[in-house]
Amino acid sequence: MSNGSTSDTPSNDSTSRKGALAALKGLLPFLRPYRRQFLFAGIALLVAASATLAIPAAFKQMIDHGFGAKGGASNAASVNATFLALFGVAAVLAVATAARYYTVSWLGERVTADIRSAVYRHVVEQSPEFFETTRTGEVLSRLTTDTTLIQAVVGTSISLALRNTLLFVGGLAMLFVTSAKLTSIILGLLVLVVVPIVLFGRRVRKLSRDSQDRIADASAIAGEILNAMPTVQAFTHEKIEARRFGSSVEGAFATAMRRIRARAVLTMLAIALVFGAIVFVLWLGAHAVLEGAMTGGDLGQFILYASIVSGAIGALSEVMGEAQRAAGATERLLELLAVRSDIRNPAHPTPLPHRTAGGAALNLANVQFSYPSRPETAALDHVSLDVKPGETVAVVGPSGAGKTTLFQLLLRFYDPQAGSIRLDGVDIRDLDLHVLRGAIGIVPQDTVIFSANALENIRYGRADATDEEVIAAAKLAAAHEFIERLPQGYQSYLGERGVRLSGGQRQRVAIARALLKNPPLLLLDEATSALDAESERLVQRALEAAMVGRTTLIIAHRLATVQRADRIIVMEDGRIVETGTHASLVALGGIYANLAALQFHNVQVEH
Structure with a gap:
């Protein structure tokens, strides 16, 4: 499988070139089913933004007309009306904000759940080759940490980005209405301050991806060690493994701190440069009021709209920081979803013939196979075997002879590089995987x-x-x-x-x-290896009853369990080197006879 490892990820340079928005486009298939909810959230967002933008206009009215030269009851009535209108705007803002919050939070939870399910469903369908090259802890990190980042973006950041974009655009338009001259100066200054912010944001994104990778490394180490605690403790490696995990955690912390420092500098740059530009322009506006070129209400309105615009820019810079992190997380998840197993269902599966009472027929013709991780070593070398329905065949041989590999190919965990395997006359590559594995039982x-x-x-x-x-x-x-x-x-x-x-x-x-x-085909891989003598006797009796009416393949190092097999095949270095019954193979004086002599002699010595 050419892309069987999730560790073969694109470089951070190529990642940064694609941009955060390009990476987040990968979420669109998960967002599309909820277009109606997004529309509702958009309407609530639009209403809330409009209500916010209406507030400075109300203040202009209050300053120019409520505090005007007339005085008396007219001014009081104007102030009352203005504050009543402000309360109405606040009520609309409250309802619209609550509706937006509820909807986008629901979307965040729903989309995250869908992504987790999709990734997990995809991972469990991968062949064992995938798990040869991918650590379980890394997959778990992507299912938890990465999806949590995406949840923050979908459930919060997208909404905040749209809200502040609307406030930015609307506030900017109202700034032009209030004073085109001052607004033009602000825009010129903003262009100068945005460029360094964007350039620095790229570094933040690269560090975000690095931070997620280090967290995945730590999760992988923790998962591996926790699954092997008896071994760790038996070899008294608790302190060593604790140090190894601690070192990995410290590496993740150091990378996270580089990201946090970069984010802090980015936020500082954004706030200092943007607000500096706005304060300068407002200074110009104050002099315009003193010279009579603007009213006090115009300046008040301009200040409020400038605050809205600057606040929107600051919030957008924060959201971009979150988007940088989520972009890295999205890429990692999409890489996982992009992995394709070589072991796939055929486009048009062939059905198995109707099952007979005698079990399944099995045929291996000139099968050659090497594990992807060891392509230069043949695990099976020109193996041919015919097993009749209902026959019991024992497979023996030294460790590494290819016995377990044979079972893995029968279950189609891997496909041979050459040759064919047929079950009841049908090539197993032409069978639906669930049909094939449903016909095989394995211990x-x-x-x-x-x-x-x-x-x-x-x-x-x-x-x-x-x-x-x-x-x-x-x-x-x-x-x-x-x-x-x-x-x-x-x-x-x-x-x-x-x-x-x-x-x-x-x-x-x-x-x-x-x-x-x-099942019609039963595979026993050292099925009685962990049993004591009494349990082995009981299970052996049960297995003999279970073998009736079905085809059985038995792998066993203990030859006492295979003597009653219809046929014994002996494997060595991936080849079948001997075939026959127990008696005929002992008489042959080959590998099986040597194994039998060693085992039965040891039994006699023990007794």
Whole structure:
């Protein structure tokens, strides 16, 4: 997969060239479904901005007419009317602002939830190749920290940006109406001060992206260590790992402080330069009033509109800072969404033939495969194998011979570089992935137990199974007895990754899962490796019953578990080097005979 790693991200230089707005355009597909809510928020925004812009005009009326030369009741009536109008404007402003706040906050939460769901849905559909090159902690950082930044932009910053843009444009127009000369001077000065602000903003954006990357690194380290705490503690690496995480956190802090310092300088520049320009122009206006070129009301109105415009510019600079951070977060999420797995459903899947009682037929023809991370090493080399429906085939050989790789290809976690794999005569690349994997049950060597009760952990094999079917599968897998002894029986919470169970108990839960699925093809990857002698005897009996009527492939290092297989294939260096029954392979005197001699001799010595 050419882009299988999210670490192959674009450089910060190319990122900065695209601009924050260009990056945020990637959010449009998530915003489009809520056009009606955006329209409502826009109307509320327009009303609130209009109400705000009406306030300085009311003050002009009050200054020029309420405090004019007439005096007496006329002036008092004018002041009363002005303040009554101001209260009406404030009421409209309050309602419109509340409506805008509620709508945009809803949009922020809704869009963020949609993005999180889309990213997670996309990630869980990736092939194992993706997870070879991407750390889980980094994905979690993107799902949490990055989406929170986007929530701030959609739920707050976009609204603030539009509001202050309206206030800026409206205030500027009213400044021209009030005094075109003073406004022209302000604009000339603003052009001079905006250029350094924009240039400095690019540096802020680059630092924002760096800051998010460092946070993701820290999350990745934390996730990796927390998932391996028994190993960390067994090797007394607690202090070492704490220092490593602390170093990563300090790196994230240092990067964040560079971003914060840059943001602080940017804010200081914006406020100092903009307000300096406005104060200078207002000084000119004060002299115009003294010379009789403007009324006091005009100057008061001009000051208020200038305050609105300068406040809008200051707020926009703050919003741009948030947009810089969100742009980096958006790019990271879009990079994740852009990753495409090579393992995809065919455009027109071929259905599997109707299932027969004898299990599935399996055919491997000249299969060659190398892992993407080790392309120069052949994990499987010209492997050909025919398995008849209902046949039990054991796969043995030294570690690294290609046994587990064979199972991964059967499940289509990877595709071979050459050759074909057929299930019931259909190339598995032509099958819908859910149909293919639905036809295969697997008991892995490393059993995964989820943070749920025993009932739901076994029901993972078939989501629509009844409680009675789950219990029946547990009984077949010799798991019923120990589950019943748990504090709440089948309702007992098994702990994260099954920490409340022994290795053998976890294995039996996995076997119950596979039996509940009732597939035509059963893959047993060291299914009894973690069991004691008594449990192994019980499970072996259950597995033998489960193998009836289905095709079974067994990986086992303990040869005692494969002696009754219909056929044994021996693998070495990715090739099938021997095939036969236990007796015929022992008589052959090859690799299997040596393995058997070593194991059975050791058993005799132990006894």
